[in-house]
Amino acid sequence: MTETATTGTPADAEKSRRDFLLVTTSTVGVVGTALAAWPFIDSMNPAADVRALSSTDVDITPIEVGQAITVVWRGKPVFIRHRTSKEIDESAAMALEDLPDPETDADRVKKPEWLILVGICTHLGCIPLGQRKGEPKGEYGGWFCPCHGSHYDTSGRIRRGPAPKNLTVPTYAFIEDTTVRVG
Amino acid sequence: MTTPTWTNPIIKWIDYRLPIFTFTQHHLVEYPTPKNLNYWWNFGSLAGVVLVIMIATGIFLSMSYTPHVDYAFDSVERIMRDVNYGWLLRYLHMNGGSMFFIAVYIHVFRGLYYGSYKAPREILWIIGVIILFAMMATAFTGYVLPWGQMSFWAATVITNMFTAVPLxxxxxxxxxxxxxxxxxPTLNRFFSFHYLLPFIIFALVFVHLWALHVHKSNNPVGVDMKGPQDTIPFHPYYTIKDAYGMGVLMLVYLAFVFFAPNFFLEPDNYIEANPLQTPPHIVPEWYLMPFYAILRAFTQEFLWIPAKVLGVIAMFASVGILALLPWLDTSKVRSARFRPIYKQVFWLFFVDCLVLGYVGANPPEGYLILLGQVATAYYFLHFLVVMPVLGIMEKTRPVPDSISAAVTPGGTSGKEDT
Incomplete structure (x- = not known):
């Protein structure tokens, strides 16, 4: 409180001391309240048991070429597609400048024949169609979201419609040749 | 207003310590109210009545409802089939939501037409906008609780809007x-919020009324009350008028409850939520459709802001912009009665809201995309351009000196008191 020594009258000094105390006390009070709010806010984040369910092992042997299955990982659908060589070639040949969210097919797969994606439209979270036989696959042979009309290609990349991004590739690893661990 | 003298000793004893009787006398009995209010002024109190019905039915429904993904859908069906009068409570609650929005939307358009938002009632109006936001949040969380397909996918689509926030x-x-x-966890907390928010709305309604009772009601001519000759006591004149309005509301409300209880509901919500299958066409409840149309109107990025972000901002802004209306409307005249052009612009805006509602109800295909974009553009133009410019340009008709002068033929203020 050196500055009080340089101010004029004792009344002024008293006033600035009071102001200082008021400001510091209020600041500590506000910061303290804000900090105390954190446990309440954080209690709404995913709990330990929810986080613990973070990986799913999938046996991929029964999936024939051209077939796809949907598994559940963290409550979300995950698409696992055994791509045909035609689909692989088409995806790889695609020019990046023609894509709304440019990404090479090689960056989106670990093994070209297995395409693994989170099956949630990046627009507003609907599940795109195209997994089952007879469902529309959209104009680019991948998936079609019926909610707002987004078309995805055989690499799960957005090609047309309101979705801003490609279908997300989850973290996954081939723990054996026939088993994938998602998450 | 004079302080009443109470003769009953018990009332006197209580009132000296807690002046509830004096308060009631001031605010519900002799409370001076413009003598020319028309039936459009019923809808505030009607909304209040519906709020009370919603809280009452909601409390009893919660006693039989289970907020768990495995039991929620079945517990609602159990309410419908096994709980005594459960069907009545649920249908009252479900249709009450629609009645609440009907009453509140009429109340808002009443305010827009007669300029009730203008000085000195800006804060009163802004609290109303906050109540509208809280109502929408309550309605949305409530829609999720039965855990049908629409519940689940509405929750998914609406919460996914927040992915638009950068980083x-x-x-x-x-x-x-x-x-x-x-x-x-989502269902659990939505239940918690759905139970909490109505009490917050109730508190906000109190603040809304507090602000109302400072400068008192606006009226159809939009001129301030200038003295006792312009007013009548709230009781019995407006208590009886509100009671009549309530009778009409109950006729309509109960007609839906008993004869068309699922009129406002999407049939898909009687299919239990399935996180792996999206219904072909997701729609919100009717009262949110105009805002849903605004959300979807943005299909192109603009200034590097993605379309999704723009849609979300515009949707929230479409309600929030109402709070700025007291300053966007530059006209000195309150009531549309004396604003010949605004009177037409008002109806144009009303039709625009209906068009947005129609677009929001249908899949975004063909001409509806363009229609939704045009209607959205006009919605914002109305507030940002039409209201400020019209207030300056418009030649208004002469405004009467007082409420009495306007409503008593050939009369001037104060004459009929003699």
Missing amino acids: VGEAIVNWLWGGFAVGN
Whole structure:
């Protein structure tokens, strides 16, 4: 409180001391309240048991070429597609400048024949169609979201419609040749 | 207003310590009210009545409802079939939501027509806008609770809007969900919020009335009350008028409850939520459709802001902009009665809202995309351009000196008191 020594009258000094105390006390009070709010806010984040369910092992042997299955990982659908060589070639040949969210097919797969994606439209979270036989696959042979009309290609990349991004590739690893661990 | 003298000794004893009787006398009995209010002024109190019905039915419904993803849908069906009068409570609650929005939307358009938002009632109006936001949040969380297909996918689509937030969007959504997708934690907290918010609305309604009772009601001519000759006591004149309005409301409300209880509901909500299958056409409840249309109107990015972000901002802004209306409307005259052009612009805006509602109800295909974009553009033009410019340009008709002068033929203020 050196500055009080340089101010004029004792009344002024008293006033600035009071102001200082008021400001510091209020600041500590506000910061303290804000900090105390954190446990309440954080209690709404995913709990330990929810986080613990973070990986799913999938046996991929029964999936024939051209077939796809949907598994559940963290409550979300995950698409696992055994791509045909035609689909692989088409995806790889695609020019990046023609894509709304440019990404090479090689960056989106670990093994070209297995395409693994989170099956949630990046627009507003609907599940795109195209997994089952007879469902529309959209104009680019991948998936079609019926909610707002987004078309995805055989690499799960957005090609047309309101979705801003490609279908997300989850973290996954081939723990054996026939088993994938998602998450 | 004079302080009443109470003769009953018990009332006198209580009132000296807690002046509830004096308060009631001032605010509900002799409370001076413009003598020319028309039936459009019923809808505030009607909304209040519906709020009370919603809270009452909601409390009893919660006693039989289970907020768990495995039991929620079945517990609602059990309410419908096994709980005594459960069907009545649920249908009253379900249709009450629609009645609440009907009453409140009429109340808002009443305010728009007669300029009730203008000085000195800006804060009163802004509290109303906050109440409208709180109502929408309550309605949305409530819609999720039966855990049908529409419940689940409405929750998914609406919460996914927050992924539009740059950088922390994903973290926010996981926080809202309490997981990595809409699931049991989400349902639990939505139930908690759905129970909490109506009491917050109730408190806000009190503040709304507090602000109302400072400068008192606006009226159809939009001129301030200038003295006792312009007013009548609230009781019995407006208590009886409100009671009559309530009778009419109950006729309409109960007609839906008993004869068309599912009129406002999407049939898909009687299919239990399935996180792996999206219904072909997701629609919100009718009262949110205009805002849903505004959300979807943005299909192109603009200034590097993605379309999704623009849509979300515009949707929230479409309600929030009402709070700025007291300053966007530059006209000195309150009531549309004396604003010949605004009177037409008002109806144009009303039709625009209906068009947005129609677009929001249908899949975004063909001409509807363009129609939704035009209607959205006009919605914002109305507030940002038409209201400020019209207030300056418009030649208004002469405004009467007082309420009495306007409503008593050939009379001037104060004459009829003699």
